[in-house]
Amino acid sequence: MGSAAILVLKLGALGDIVLATGPFAAIRAHHPGARITLLTTKPYAEWLRRAPYFDDVWIDPRPGALDILGWLALRRQLLAGGFGRVYDLQTSGRSSRYFQLMRPNPPEWSGIAPGCSHPDADPNRNHLHTVVRQKGQLRAAGILDVPPPNLDWCATDLARFDLPPRFALLVPGGSAHRPEKRWPAPSYAALARRLSERGITPLLIGTGAEARVLAEIEANAPGARSLLGQTDVASIAAIARRAEVAVGNDTGPMHLIVTAGCRSLTLFSNASDPALTAPVGRDVTVLREARLEDLSVDRVAESLFR
Template sequence: MADLPTGLKRVLVIKLGALGDFVQAMGPFQAIRTALPQAEITLLTTKPFAGLAERSGWFDRVWVDSRPRGPLGYLALRNRLRGGGFDMVFDLQTSDRSALYWWLMWPGRPYLSGIAPGASHPHDNPARDRMHTLDRQRDQLARAGIADVPMPNAAWMNADLSSLALPQRFGLLVPGGAPHRPEKRWPADRYAALATRWAAGGLTPVLIGTAADAEWTSAIAAACPDALDLTGRTDLLQLASLARRAEIAVGNDTGPMHLAAVAGCRCVVLYSHASDPKLCGQKGPQVTILRVPNLTGLNEMDVLAACTALA
């Protein structure tokens, strides 16, 4: 274990990836801010999360990663990184891409918490690839001298929901997922069957998703007219606020379910063989992981039973 360098004035945090990656890094973000209250902290992230990062209060500056292409693009990025005058980099992405960004800062590269060869504070735990993301990041920061890393917390994420005409009682259904990973999605007709049972019991199903999920959410809404379809109508702050008000959320292994979990919503998350919750599973006060080899073999009564057990 190494000590956190003293006198750090300018710090760069790198976290790219999707929503789930950002949500799971919120604890480390907070820990770095708390450990370095006087430092100017810059986050390098992807465009969808820049506004959220600015709202969080953990960062003084937020840079959007343009994913450079060609020599001129990398030269521009190198000039920007070197111009930042950073004393230390916390590479929470720990990918070849983020390691390269640190290497681009030669000569005079700053301290690095990460896995790139030559890192001053290497995360060299041989078990790192078998650790849950939260445990891995906590271990990485401990080896850099930051021992107190809280769980991700979305209490700061608040938004006005008055325009959504929400019913008094509702549950969230999150049927989305990456189009190229259909094995991670519970079939739409099963979501529809669950929605129908919720509605019959007085709980309004509220469908959450982006425009890319519209084919699925439209099918569910058509099969369950009592459902409220908010596809494409909510931003991330509204999603966190919805999760706090919802009685329960059911969804696939997706970023919105990570956010619902840390917002404190009771969550049932559906997994197949395609992903391992031991490495990336949603964490929160009340989360049930329901994993089966193939989601096509999971019926709505099994999911309803999991929901009831959380009550």
């Protein structure tokens, strides 16, 4: 296509953004001379400014339902961008409302907004893995070549971490409101002890909200080392490239780790479906148990030390 300004919508969450890096690359390749702007949310803006796909990154103010002035300001911003085409990779109710904001003369629009020019009309779209679904969406917009997710551009200096020669990443956290997606801390501690016995240092990844879980694991696995609150998106990906293996729940950092190229085990319960949301990378194994508390340490270790 020509050099008209392009807008890409991808608001979150972390795992979904990692899975969208393939579509990001495809859109850039399809519009080599265009100025491409990404609209995302604050947690991901600074990181995605380093990506090679975008000329500008905007932060979505996410006006509330009754914030009339906020909606009007967002409308002015979107219209001032002069966009000739929008790729809505969020395909949510909120992002589809942004199409309505740009009426009466909206740009070409790839997404699911009623009345858009390039709809993803696949009736099975909600039953497809995110990567497959987005390929179908872009195909409907004329983009046929969509590479897999890729984080080769995501790098940072790791000197501050003083990483051990051999280590594994453990990611025991996840959404606080979805405890059923977490393998129990005692199980992680038992696995960490087995890693230590093999001369592999377990490094624990997590944020402040997961402090209690990481502290419990560290207390019961003396060889483990917590990186609580010390990592950001770029450093997790960079550390993953040097790790021997990673084990974690169905959570955003595992997408980073897998796509960065680390051999990984991702643990799923019946609370989420790996057929729809599993991380994508060169060497990832999914272990699933209806209730993660019933997933044995022996089974995880068997896959880990194969």
